[in-house]
Amino acid sequence: xxxxxxxxxxxxxxxxxxxxxxxxxxxxxxxxxxxxxxxxxxxxxxxxxxxxxxxxxxxxxxxxxxxxxxxxxxxxxxxxxxxxxxxxxxxxxxxxxxxxxxxxxxxxxxxxxxxxxxxxxxxxxxxxxxxxxxxxxxxxxxxxxxxxxxxxxxxxxxxxxxxxxxxxxxxxxxxxxxxxxxxxxxxxxxxxxxxxxxxxxxxxxxxxx
Numbered sequence: 001x002x003x004x005x006x007x008x009x010x011x012x013x014x015x016x017x018x019x020x021x022x023x024x025x026x027x028x029x030x031x032x033x034x035x036x037x038x039x040x041x042x043x044x045x046x047x048x049x050x051x052x053x054x055x056x057x058x059x060x061x062x063x064x065x066x067x068x069x070x071x072x073x074x075x076x077x078x079x080x081x082x083x084x085x086x087x088x089x090x091x092x093x094x095x096x097x098x099x100x101x102x103x104x105x106x107x108x109x110x111x112x113x114x115x116x117x118x119x120x121x122x123x124x125x126x127x128x129x130x131x132x133x134x135x136x137x138x139x140x141x142x143x144x145x146x147x148x149x150x151x152x153x154x155x156x157x158x159x160x161x162x163x164x165x166x167x168x169x170x171x172x173x174x175x176x177x178x179x180x181x182x183x184x185x186x187x188x189x190x191x192x193x194x195x196x197x198x199x200x201x202x203x204x205x206x207x208x209x
Contacts, residue, residue, distance in 0.1 A: 020036060
């Protein structure tokens with residue numbers, strides 16, 4: 001059974017998978033779906049219709065807006081904010097009424113692929129994809145898609161290297177030409193073929209386990 005803190009707010013038609021925990025003062029909006037063994041930290045907000053996979057860890061004070069999909073095994077660190085509108089306005093142009101918060105043609109989707117990590121205090125733009133097992137450094141502002149296994153940092157975030165499934169850096173890009181393919185092996189034994197920002201896993205005994 002899911003575990004829900006007494007102060008958490010769970011709206012109608014929310015689906016919480018087996019073993020998922022929602023902690024103090026978190027708010028999960030209507031029709032959101034969370035898979036099994038997820039963790040939603042205190043004071044985090046998950047908007048309506050958000051889809052979240054299995055074994056996703058969402059730390060405290062995160063905001064996940066409508067239009068975001070999060071796959072299995074993702075880490076969303078404390079204070080992360082997602083966005084879904086590049087040019088938001090509060091009102092209509094004549095200032096006479098509030099714009100609806102319902103999704104419309106301005107709502108743009110974001111996908112966080114399996115195994116990715118988003119560091120503490122990041123801001124994630126919209127209409128982009130964070131790749132499988134990618135890692136975003138703390139405090140970064142993500143305005144473009146990040147490829148699989150790539151490490152991105154800064155404001156705006158830029159790709160500076162490659163990380164392993166285990167989280168350890170395995171390669172750092174130089175400031176010059178990175179078009180020459182290389183292979184890199186992590187201390188855990190997993191190996192990767194790197195051709196610019198295209199990273200491919202090489203089958204190893206560790207990776208096959």
